[in-house]
Amino acid sequence: MLWIALHLPQLPLDTALRCRLSHPSDAAEAAVLASVAAPACLQEQPVVICERKLVGWCNQRAEEAGIQPGMSETSARALTAELQAFPRDREQEAQALHEAALWSLHFTPHVVLCSSGLLMEVAASLRLFNGTQNIASALLSGLMELGLHARLASAPTASGAWLRAQSDQSTRVFLASDQADAALDELPLQVLESARSHLETLNGIGCRTIGQLRRLPRAGLTRRFGKEMLREIDRAYGHESEAHQWFEAPIVFDARLELPARVESTEALLFAARRLLLQLGGWLAARHAAVASITLLLHHESTRQRDHRSTPLTIVLGMPSRDIDHLTLLLRERLAQLDLIAPVIEIALKANQIAEQAAPNNELFPTSASDAESTGRLIERLQSRLGNEAVRQLSMFADHRPEKSTTTTAIHGRQNTHRNNRQDALIPHGAGARPTWLLQKPLALITRQHKPFYQSPLTLLTGPERIESGWWDDGLAARDYFIAQNDKHLLLWIFRLRTMNDVTGSGWFLHGFFA
Structure with missing residues (x-):
């Protein structure tokens, strides 16, 4: 198994800033969004997130002014008059995590929500995305577009990946399976939630890393600090099984x-x-x-x-x-x-x-x-740019006359295609071959030696195919169609009128060319 942990160390700060300004990906978008940000200069000001009148998170500008987490809001305001302080909004943080989880589902269905980040099992997705580096790059890129900054790390276990992601000392994101234990041994004790209340005691005996803690007698650690610390370590190293509650996407979006x-x-x-x-x-x-x-x-x-x-x-x-x-x-x-x-x-x-x-x-x-x-x-x-009615398609129409057997209709997605299929079913299956190029107006032909002539006398290959239709709209067509060939082996679609009323000439017409 391969787990990826996404730790959002500045989640309260990110959620507050992204609700008040945008995070454009390039200079052009930044110029466009200058009118959206409120206030526009917020990125250049010291910003802190306060909880119970204490500073919990601060941006780089605030740190440069001497503000540190744990400081009172009054003391922070005394350091700089430009300070922007916002209360922590846990509801917005939960919404931000929900958005990040939806984006992570693009890579794997196995996503777990944590208090300040996500866990993902991606072993089955490596081949689909061509390796771990592509997954990591795409993950971080999407989170940046969501306005969130994440620290990413991996391990064979979920707890191990989460511990590594919480430490800024993890220089290598992905490790080989035989290197995972050594990487966890180097992590500071601050990443262990159960050890944070005992850091002073552990530091007093020279124990500052997880590896040093593992070398201490387990029985003594259990008597002094309880079982939870060792259980947390065992889960990280894969010595104890873990149960996870998978994130489920909503039924409707x-x-x-x-x-x-x-x-x-x-x-x-x-x-x-x-x-x-x-x-x-x-x-x-x-x-x-x-x-x-x-x-x-x-x-x-x-x-x-x-x-x-x-x-x-x-x-x-x-x-x-x-x-x-x-x-x-x-x-x-x-x-x-x-x-x-x-x-x-x-x-x-x-x-x-x-x-x-x-x-x-x-x-x-x-x-x-x-x-x-x-x-x-x-x-x-084209439809998005020109409108639905401006983009049209050629559709079949239930009429035996070739010049009226097709029409142009607007394209309205799959429903229009289904309607055209129903219209196609009305076309008689016994109809003969049709040319790929139909003349807009039939061309009258002359006859030589009692044969229709086009560049040379034509030889009739197939026919006649009789079409007699159009009596209902005063466009009666009574024709006998033939496939003909000239001396250059050009295949033509010609017809002869069955009635010569008000028509001069031979009565032969060229109507189309075969490819």
């Missing part, structure tokens, strides 16, 4: 995000919606599903003139997908065309329709399925 300030830019909304899409990706992976339709709800600020409640933005995909980058691209196209009726103060993302879908097959050569997916994504992007 409906995530909300309160914005830090009034947002009037659709580009800033896209960055905020990205956090919700990351959670959606993990939720879909856990359910082995893909989304066919999503709705982004923009909740507006109320005004005196009118109470603007929300603006729904629904995206229907041609093919179900769980590709977060693709969904982000579709949202970007739709938001670029949207005029906000009022400032947005909260957004919500719902998965309207999902479909079961296996993991993607990373085939060496492209298949028909991958080609269809590429085409479907192109159609979805």
